[in-house]
Amino acid sequence: MLSLDYSKLLILAVVIAIVLFWPPKNKSFHRRGIDPGFLNLKVWPARIWFLLRGRNIVEQAYLQEKDAPYLLQSLNEDSLVLPPKYLPELRMLPGGKLSASEALVTSVLGQHSGVDVVLKDRQHYDIARVQLMRSLPTLVPILSAKVDSILSETLAACSTADFTHVKIKEIVSALVLRTTLLTFVGPELCENTELQWLVEEFTNIVRDMAIFLLFIPKFLRPVLWPVLPPTARMKRLHERVRRILFPKTEKNVKSSRDFPTVIDHFVATSEIVDEKEIVAKFLVLMAGALHTTKMSTSHAIIDLCASPECVDELRNEALAENLNDLPWHLDQVSCLKKLDSFLKESQRFNPPNYLSFDRIATSTFTLQDGTAIPKGTFISMAAGPMAMDPGYYEDAQTFSATRFCKTDESAVESGAEKSQWAHEFVSTESGNIHWGHGRFTCPGRWYASAVMKVVIAQILRKYEVKFPEGQRERLPNVYLDLIVEPNPKQVVRFRARE
Template structure:
């Protein structure tokens, strides 16, 4: 302080101080211009959809709140209109999180061919949207282990999982739906979330955890609490978030969920690691086909920490429980709204399982059921946009457009799913649309392209390319097992007087089936 006082009393010192202040201010302006203003200016030639907060939003946030409110209320309309207006090109939209550049499917081939996988960063954008540092998800995102175990061992072991999934689905359906011949009117959200949580947990670790009520409650609520934390913290300046997060009730719930995950899986992880150290000496024969096993085999370095492994198990519920539950609920709503599909589906399921049992071969032969689920998903997706990536490097497209490093890109999967270019009568539900397409072609590759888990320009629900959702094959199998079990055993319908499915609930970029809807289940008597 004394040195500063001397400088200020000295005329030369005052000049030096003013000069230093000018340098600091200049550098600050240059930094803000480089970090915030220049990227906005580079993207300014790309059309903007929805309310445009203007370039000052990049610096001061002026107009940003209004643009976000507009997207939260009108996101579906904004994206559909902008997609049709800018077909074959791209546009910008301010979402609840950040501005994204929405690419047409026409860019898919170019991206697959010319853009390295490492440039399309999945985790940075996901961490920002889900507030990774405060939801503990950065522990998962710091590694690719969760991606690799879904891409390889999970998919490769699907044949071993069919029977356990069927057993688990039957277990929860028996306990949640009364066993007499009377009709049972049940909240379908509560039923399906429990069935999907149970079957997902059976894949994670086996029957012990899948029957544990404390863990199943965590599996059902964890995704919701992550979203609440992220949405709450988004309203505060980044510098304030570390001080606010610990006091949020939803953050305390996340910490409780992590504690449950540690208690549920810690012993299993320790047991498998000890078996690994002994060279996998499984007394009962072959090693288990579950996520605990695959993670222990894949984990290296810090990923072997028990807390990290527990967080990965929680992330699996975030990635899979509610997305699969929502898809299953949508399919049930469509079955109630279009009951003419019930008997053909039931006949196919009965015939195939009589011949092949509950096996992977049987699942691959359920082509009508696969088509029904895919058509339901086409019209009722879980999000408005997929393929959400943050560019690790600048990308220049063949049309001359340059997207700078740090740009968040996405694709309008819902708008594409109703594009008449790809689908005849796109707003009409046709449960066997994809079954008919399969039957009409002699090409095996074209037939496979009609399957639920297939990806392409006309089906962006799972993303595309090398970074497409690695768990989609398990999800498709799980949903088939659950729906097949229900269709064989029950007649389903809406409550008396209702014939149309409920309207979906749109919240920004999220799409949700109405959680209040009830369905009538009546046990079939053959």
Template sequence: MLQSLQDIVLVSLFFGISWLLLSLSQRWAKSKTRLSIPRIGLDPKVVGIEACKQDFLINGYKYVQEGYKKYKDSMYLVQTADMERIVLSNKFVEELRVLPESKLSTRFAMCERHLGHYTTLDVVLLSHLQNDVCKVHLTQNMPRLIPGLLDESGYAFEQQLGDVTAESWTDKHGHTTILDCITHLASRAFVNKPLCRNPSWLETATGYTLDVFALAGVLRDRSWLIRPLLYLTSSARTKLHSRFKLANSLVGPILQSRMREQQSDNDEKPADLLQWLLENAQGDDRSPERLIHKLLFICLASIHTSTMSACHALYDLCQYPEYAEPLRQEIKGAIREHGSLTYAAINNLRRLDSFIKESQRINHPGSLSFNRKVLENIQLSDGTLLPKGSFITMPTAAISMDPQYYPNPQEFRPWRYFDLRSEKEENANRYQFTSTSASSLPFGHGKFACPGRFFAAGQIKLLLAMIILHYDVKWPEGQVTRPQNVYIDERIGPNRDQIVCFRQRKEEELPLMIPNNIPSS
């Protein structure tokens, strides 16, 4: 016991001294190029850093909206719950989006924001494998993946909506239902059957994200001097490590088997993310532990974000039931044209794509996006010098509600983007759910825009199409308005307690070109 305490003290001292030296060097570097720009929110020099962080958890959304009204065309400083950031006007997006990662880094920003050296997210710094595989292989293989996702949606419906009938309405938690379905679909694409239906894997795929943010939350509010000790004694750390150990026991044997298959003459290879990670890994990335870390990171980056977008869209279907039938007719038409809900059919669902994008515009995933760490001094076109070591971001939710870009921005107009795409031929690819621009930043923009957004869009559209085809949805009796979104820190999420009433559509109303109406294994 005494030796164990001595070890903890020694490790804590080592981390503490290391971070002290690093912090002093960073502060010295920042002092050489300190910015003189206005501040929104509390000032750490006046009330202290911890008070500022706690305040931003409650008032972050308000501060970002206030900052946009005052400094829309320039910039301001704000102390967020994790770090001080420079909130820039989106007029700088075009010049920033082309900069190399050696100057402006998404990965370094994410790791520092979420304390990656403690939470294991620093695995993304070791290589670009996860980005490359999502951007290239996951996207290019979408036509191959869709039949499996269609099958998995049927299985997920059986699990979550199996008790829903055509005779009466059945109450379900909206967020829980969508999260379960998205986790099933993502897991089918990531690890395939049978693991994608293993309850332990499904809980790991969603729980890893919660564990990472829980550990970061425990440490973020404390001085960096005592974080090493808190880390070593935190139950959140123990839970995170147990989660990874479980993931290793589930995925490790599959990886070992596939590695042996690589040495054989077998040409039949699984079509899933895990296989593409393995095939493209080089050097140390080929270790099972590293590959599993990369896999879990992709789960973290994809499952909960896709769930939020799909859940918001489900709530909007409840709020605006008059749009369900036009969407249903579009889906049926695509199925008749393509014979099934293929990837080509999904890409033809322009009204559904517009509905989801409009839902996301009004219900943004966060107040801030385009988060980057400045790795070298950067001079902007207006002469401002962004100092090395600083963090930049964009007020993406405020931009999405600006009438300069979106007429009547408070109004939910489901065909907003459908109409824009139909106006001119050159607009066909500019206003899709996956499209990015200086005025549409939920997926980022430029070189390091979200590499998995095409997969995310495909699975969200498939899931919502299946819900629209097979179910009517509405609010519980007496409810007439959409629940308020939840604002914590810079995050914006759907109400997780909201009940959605489901009723199965009658057999004769269903399109006959989906085998057995809802596919299952």
């Protein structure tokens, strides 16, 4: 018995030694945060440390050695954070070497929640990049009228005499959800409260599924995910959405449409109309459109309150383009250059994510300086610190609403891409990768920008917006993982203009 006990102790000692002293993976790169260790046995301490200190780790790494790549264990993946010096080279790589879609699926463990439908083909990408963009001249006036209707409804108690207190999250959610659904499914279904709930619930189930799977070893996930509670919820959700979008009754649902919806584009561009597949793609595309637009719109309205000195200039620009309170048209929205600059500056201070340019290396390749990127590597860049780098932006810590309207070379870093469109919210430069960069820019950014500009322009024209009495600065942002969200407690006062 004694010899058996000593044998067990010896085996345990060997295992502990291996775990503690096994050389880290990817030794060619420095590690920030906690190493997940041999067989990922220390992955949970690394994940917890990332949740607690992730933003600080990224900031410190950028300040201390911004030109060096490093490994970082995020909540899910072990990521390789590349420095900005590689951006010009990465932006020109073909799609066969880097994949944004695979990175999206990996980041939310989407192979188990249906998000991996985006890997099947480029249909969703092409619809956002081509058909949706071509529809903007027709869509913008329709969306403008919808924004007016929603504002009148949600701010019905708002008068010219007194301010009405509104939670920013509630009013922006209503505006973005209903206008996006109008684009995706048309005027009849966009007001379907069941569908509204379902598209928002989809994101919750994807999140819950990812959390469940984090506690399950990778080799067991294919076996266990079918019996997880979120899996059954997701199946029921897909079926309910399918019944709404593709009813069996012979009803002419296109009778009052003045434009083809995103669902129409999915049907028209499908070789074989697979209702289940279209529903899956619809939900993923909706989730992406909703999150970014909600966050950016909320941040922008809060920044209007935090920068009252900007309001008159922005409002005068809106009135100059649309004095008679008619529905906005795309050419008018495109002329709102100061609003473009304001939105871009708001995004610079409040990025959608502290890490961005998420990609999976779909094949092994070597960068020009000899840095090898193995196949399967999850790469990111420190978008948050880059946007606040004085090497890219003069007086980077100061909020300057007209920063991108300026024509002097000091307004934006001297090496940035400059053009007549540099002021536009959708444009990118070396310090701004929130929309992606080069070949990897977001295909739906023109649509998101148009919606946001219509919303903000109408609020400027019709309402005064202020913080609650006594508040001078915006409440601190909330950092979930590395996502940057406006404080959910933030209240804004609205008063109708005469």
